[in-house]
Amino acid sequence: MAAKLADVAKHAGVSTATASRVLNNRMVMPISVATMDRIKRAARDLDYRPNPMARALLTGRTHALGLFSREMGDPHFVQLLEAAEAEALQLGYHLVVSSSQEAVGGPGRVDGLLVFGAPEQQVRARRPDGFPVITVNSTLDPERDTIGWSDAEGMYSAVRHLAELGHRRIAGLFCYGEEPHADTPKLVGFRRAVEQYGVEWRPYWRGRDPFEVQQTNQFDNGYLAAQDLLSDWRGFTGIVARNDYIALGALRALREAGKSVPGEVSVVGYNDSILATCADPPLTSIRTPIAVAGAMAVQLLVQALSGGSVEHGCTMLPVSLTVRGSTARPGSSEG
Amino acid sequence: MAAKLADVAKHAGVSTATASRVLNNRMVMPISVATMDRIKRAARDLDYRPNPMARALLTGRTHALGLFSREMGDPHFVQLLEAAEAEALQLGYHLVVSSSQEAVGGPGRVDGLLVFGAPEQQVRARRPDGFPVITVNSTLDPERDTIGWSDAEGMYSAVRHLAELGHRRIAGLFCYGEEPHADTPKLVGFRRAVEQYGVEWRPYWRGRDPFEVQQTNQFDNGYLAAQDLLSDWRGFTGIVARNDYIALGALRALREAGKSVPGEVSVVGYNDSILATCADPPLTSIRTPIAVAGAMAVQLLVQALSGGSVEHGCTMLPVSLTVRGSTARPGSSEG
DNA sequence: TTGTAAGCGTTATCAC
DNA sequence: GTGATAACGCTTACAA
Numbered sequence: 001m002a003a004k005l006a007d008v009a010k011h012a013g014v015s016t017a018t019a020s021r022v023l024n025n026r027m028v029m030p031i032s033v034a035t036m037d038r039i040k041r042a043a044r045d046l047d048y049r050p051n052p053m054a055r056a057l058l059t060g061r062t063h064a065l066g067l068f069s070r071e072m073g074d075p076h077f078v079q080l081l082e083a084a085e086a087e088a089l090q091l092g093y094h095l096v097v098s099s100s101q102e103a104v105g106g107p108g109r110v111d112g113l114l115v116f117g118a119p120e121q122q123v124r125a126r127r128p129d130g131f132p133v134i135t136v137n138s139t140l141d142p143e144r145d146t147i148g149w150s151d152a153e154g155m156y157s158a159v160r161h162l163a164e165l166g167h168r169r170i171a172g173l174f175c176y177g178e179e180p181h182a183d184t185p186k187l188v189g190f191r192r193a194v195e196q197y198g199v200e201w202r203p204y205w206r207g208r209d210p211f212e213v214q215q216t217n218q219f220d221n222g223y224l225a226a227q228d229l230l231s232d233w234r235g236f237t238g239i240v241a242r243n244d245y246i247a248l249g250a251l252r253a254l255r256e257a258g259k260s261v262p263g264e265v266s267v268v269g270y271n272d273s274i275l276a277t278c279a280d281p282p283l284t285s286i287r288t289p290i291a292v293a294g295a296m297a298v299q300l301l302v303q304a305l306s307g308g309s310v311e312h313g314c315t316m317l318p319v320s321l322t323v324r325g326s327t328a329r330p331g332s333s334e335g
Numbered sequence: 336m337a338a339k340l341a342d343v344a345k346h347a348g349v350s351t352a353t354a355s356r357v358l359n360n361r362m363v364m365p366i367s368v369a370t371m372d373r374i375k376r377a378a379r380d381l382d383y384r385p386n387p388m389a390r391a392l393l394t395g396r397t398h399a400l401g402l403f404s405r406e407m408g409d410p411h412f413v414q415l416l417e418a419a420e421a422e423a424l425q426l427g428y429h430l431v432v433s434s435s436q437e438a439v440g441g442p443g444r445v446d447g448l449l450v451f452g453a454p455e456q457q458v459r460a461r462r463p464d465g466f467p468v469i470t471v472n473s474t475l476d477p478e479r480d481t482i483g484w485s486d487a488e489g490m491y492s493a494v495r496h497l498a499e500l501g502h503r504r505i506a507g508l509f510c511y512g513e514e515p516h517a518d519t520p521k522l523v524g525f526r527r528a529v530e531q532y533g534v535e536w537r538p539y540w541r542g543r544d545p546f547e548v549q550q551t552n553q554f555d556n557g558y559l560a561a562q563d564l565l566s567d568w569r570g571f572t573g574i575v576a577r578n579d580y581i582a583l584g585a586l587r588a589l590r591e592a593g594k595s596v597p598g599e600v601s602v603v604g605y606n607d608s609i610l611a612t613c614a615d616p617p618l619t620s621i622r623t624p625i626a627v628a629g630a631m632a633v634q635l636l637v638q639a640l641s642g643g644s645v646e647h648g649c650t651m652l653p654v655s656l657t658v659r660g661s662t663a664r665p666g667s668s669e670g
Numbered sequence: 671t672t673g674t675a676a677g678c679g680t681t682a683t684c685a686c
Numbered sequence: 687g688t689g690a691t692a693a694c695g696c697t698t699a700c701a702a
Contacts, residue, residue, distance in 0.1 A: 002442060004695055015673045020697060032671065051443045053391040054695035057678050062388065064431070073417035075410040075609070081432070082408035089438050094431050096399070097416070103424050107337060108386045108679095215609045248613040255615065274410070274550045278583040280590065280615055339679055350689045355681060366687060389679035392694045443695095 003046035011042035019043075023050070056108075064094040065301060066110040071117050072099045074215070076243075076271050076290065080116055080136060083291035087298040107131055112301040114294075132304050134312070136293045147297050147315040152189030154286040154319040158240045158268040159193030161284070161321055165329050167238035167266060170194065173225045173250055174205040174242045186242060186270075202236070204229050215245055222249025230257050237265055237330040244269040244276050247283055251326070262328035272322050281325035289317040338381035346377035354378075358385070399429040400636060401445035406452050407434045409550070411578075411606050415451055415471060415629035422633040442466055447636040449629075467639050469647070471628045482632050482650040487524030489621040489654040493575045493603040494528030496619070496656055500664050502573035502601060505529065508560045508585055509540040509577045510553075521577060521605075537571070539564045550580055557584025565592050572600055572665040579604040579611050582618055586661070597663035607657050616660035624652040 009019040014035055021027055022039045042048075056062045065088055071077045081097070088095045093111075098104035104113065112132035137148040162170055172190050180187065180203040187203075194201040206228070207221035222245060229236065230253060241247035247269035251261060259265050261281055269276050272287035300312050344354040349370055356362055357374045377383075391397045400423055406412045416432070423430045428446075433439035439448065447467035472483040497505055507525050515522065515538040522538075529536040541563070542556035557580060564571065565588060576582035582604035586596060594600050596616055604611050607622035635647050 005697095006695080016696080017674075017698075018672055021672095024697080026697085030671070035672080049441070049443070051392070051695050052440070053388050053397065053443055054678090055697080056388040057386070057392050057680090057695085058697055060678080072420055073413055075413060078408055078410060078413045078416075081413075081416075082434075085407055085432060085434055089433065089435055094433065094438070094440065094444070096429050096431050097420060098424065098429065099417075099420055100424055103429070105387070105429065106384070108384070108388055109429070216612050219609075219613050245609075245613070252613075252615060274554075274580070275610065275613060277551050278554050278580070278587075278610055278614070280587060340681095341679080351680080352682080352690075353688055356688090359681080361681085370687085386679050389694090390681075392678090392696090393680050393682085395694080 002051075003048045004051065005048070007046055008039065008042045008048045011046060012038040014039060023048075061305075062094075062109060062111050063092060064096050064110045065298065066104040066106075066113040067095055067097045067116065068099070068101050068104045068113060069097070069116040070099060072097065075273055077116060079291045080294035083294035084114060084298050087295040088302075091298065091302045093298070093302060111305050114297050114301060116294075132301055134297050134301050134304075136290070136297045144314065145300070145312045147293050147300065147312075147317070149288050149293065149317045149319045150189070151185035151288075151319075152192065154270065154288060155186045155189030155240065156193040157319060157321050158270065158286050159190055159199070160197065161268060161323070161327065162238040162240065162266055163193065163197035163199050165238075165266065165327060167199065167330050169200045169233070169236040170238040170240060171229050171233065171236045172201060172203045172240050172242075173222055173229070173246050174203055175221070175246075176205055176207050178205060178242070179203070190240065200235075202229075202233055204232075218243065218245035219249045222246030223253050224249070226250035226253035227257075230254070230259070238327075239265060239267045241267065241269050244271050244273045244279075244283060244285055247285070247326075248275055248279055251279060251283075262326050263332060266327040266330070268327060276322070276324065279326070284324045284327040285322050287320045287322050289319065293317055337386075338383045339386065340383070342381055343374065343377045343383045346381060347373040349374060358383075396640075397429075397444060397446050398427060399431050399445045400633065401439040401448040402430055402432045402451070403434075403436050403439045403448060404432070404451040405434060407432065410608055411625065412451060414626045418626035418629035419449060419633050422630040423637075426633065426637045428633070428637060446640050449632050449636060451629075467636055469632050469636050469639075471625070471632045479649065480635070480647045482628050482635065482647075482652070484623050484628065484652045484654045485524070486520035486623075486654075487527065489605065489623060490521045490524030490575065491528040492654060492656050493605065493621050494525060494534070495532065496603060496658070496662065497573040497575065497601055498528065498532035498534050500573075500601065500662060502534065502665050504535045504568070504571040505573040505575060506564050506568065506571045507536060507538045507575050507577075508557055508564075508581050509538055510556070510581075511540055511542050513540060513577070514538070525575065535570075537564075537568055539567075553578065553580035554584040557581030558588050559584070561585035561588035562592075565589075565594075573662075574600060574602045576602065576604050579606050579608045579614075579618060579620055582620070582661075583610055583614055586614060586618075597661050598667060601662040601665070603662060611657070611659065614661070619659045619662040620657050622655045622657050624654065628652055 005016050009016045019039050022036050069077050085095050096110055115135040134145045178184050178187055204225040206224040239250055247267055269283040269285035272285040276283035276285040340351050344351045354374050357371050404412050420430050431445055450470040469480045513519050513522055539560040541559040574585055582602055604618040604620035607620040611618035611620040
């Protein structure tokens with residue numbers, strides 16, 4: 001059985017109150033150096049570790065943060081996890097992960113909640129009033145505590161990059177549920193850019209709801225969608241994909257069709273994942289600030305917990321374009 | 336303020352004892368249906384949720400499991416996380432992740448610990464006696480509770496695959512710290528296979544400790560190591576890589592050197608990650624049962640918690656070979 | 671300077 | 687059938 005505070009106190013010949021005060025540095029009134037030493041020594045000797053549950057019960061603080069994501073298993077999510085965990089560790093908090101919003105726990109189990117990738121409305125609605133929730137997301141709700149970036153801006157940059165290279169006919173590879181008239185951020189940004197730059201465009205997609213598809217399916221869908229594109233539209237010179245998986249699928253379809261990249265066709269991916277680095281040719285891709293957002297979200301949450309309730313609002317981090325070898329001026333070689 | 340048991344009890348006009356019994360289905364003695372209904376109704380009306388900390392303090396059970404890994408951020412780890420989380424959810428447990436063994440918590444914070452990828456000795460040594468720890472790992476210790484697979488077997492299969500295709504000269508792409516005489520499981524398996532099949536072999540590596548390198552560095556190291564290989568050994572026809580990142584780096588070096596895959600050189604990766612699927616050509620790779628192991632580890636841990644302490648020992652799961660387009664008989668085409 | 675005692679929200683052991 | 691009441695291990699007024 002682990003040593004408890006009473007053991008330490010007895011060992012040091014003091015009361016639990018004094019022991020507690022010393023061990024927590026809560027010395028409202030001065031304590032003699034001698035007893036301090038005795039207590040600290042006893043704690044060390046007995047390998048005393050305060051029971052987190054007892055402490056939590058009393059203080060109402062678990063020192064744990066929940067992290068909820070429907071996309072656990074996505075390499076993109078793991079970047080958030082890594083950053084958030086490191087930050088939480090730094091600040092003395094634990095991270096409880098869950099793919100179920102109900103199960104991740106609320107007050108009593110965790111002190112605050114980090115939500116990744118779920119529509120904010122759904123989250124807030126199910127939470128007790130006042131429970132600190134911050135969402136890391138690409139769909140910002142200015143009314144709520146959100147930190148993230150704009151996928152509209154990301155897609156806009158992707159199209160702009162191609163347009164500025166001189167591409168006039170650009171295909172968009174999306175997902176089911178992202179028909180051209182849809183209002184997802186990525187489509188909004190896409191449409192805004194093609195309109196503004198006056199380029200011709202067509203959307204393609206295969207497969208099902210983005211949340212339900214496996215990564216390998218995304219790759220396959222990209223492959224199939226690109227095949228559709230190849231047999232449907234002869235004049236296109238640029239492709240913008242919803243994510244890197246889809247872009248890599250397209251890369252394969254293009255290679256099989258004998259189209260050179262970036263000679264005949266330029267391709268832009270999204271997320272700037274490890275896939276983009278490893279692709280052949282290396283993929284120009286949109287980099288989202290997911291790791292930074294994860295760390296900031298933890299900071300904000302902890303800050304809110306310390307200082308009562310800090311109304312944070314909505315922080316928007318910049319999205320950037322990583323240019324690699326899959327994009328070039330149209331017809332730049334062998335085209 | 337959230338409703339507590341006392342509120343429910345008062346609302347239903349009973350004592351907390353009765354309320355507790357009904358709400359937990361712990362009815363040693365029969366309880367009148369009428370009061371049962373009243374209590375359940377009160378609980379629903381007040382949206383009563385038992386305080387996990389109070390319960391934990393009393394029962395000594397947190398219903399949380401710790402998951403410790405130094406490789407958080409690795410897409411390979413995320414497969415374990417996903418499977419373990421799903422299983423934990425299923426069994427009513429929470430998952431606390433941490434990249435620090437100290438911080439993930441022990442008794443009082445979590446009921447048991449899942450350790451991924453760390454040498455078992457280091458783990459057990461730092462844990463209080465009797466605290467349930469199970470390691471998911473590739474380096475099995477028959478003395479301890481371990482579940483995993485043999486990377487020696489995996490590497491052996493990779494070499495065997497090439498040897499059976501007829502390759503007689505095989506290069507191994509490893510990491511710094513895995514010099515040919517090292518005793519890491521992968522090298523042991525590699526050496527055993529090349530000896531048994533009588534094939535000529537040479538090891539190559541670049542970079543630093545495997546635990547410290549980023550994924551993109553692994554890719555770069557694979558690229559550089561393959562370049563070393565290309566300028567060093569003319570007669571090789573097969574490559575076995577320590578992981579898929581390295582294999583993809585090698586693929587790039589081979590392409591740049593004008594070597595066709597699998598026509599002139601066959602390449603085998605390790606982990607069968609998404610990279611293997613998306614590579615061009617698709618990568619033959621060794622698939623480890625990491626997801627299954629993660630789920631089983633959670634099951635075992637929970638089982639041990641329920642039934643006192645189940646001595647499990649050491650379970651070894653089979654490793655398999657996924658054959659894709661990067662391997663063929665030597666000189667099978669244009670070679 | 672230090673000790674006493676109340677209480678955090680449960681569950682469990684008795685008594686009624 | 688049901689209700690007091692004592693824990694669980696800790697923090698913190700308040701008392702001494």
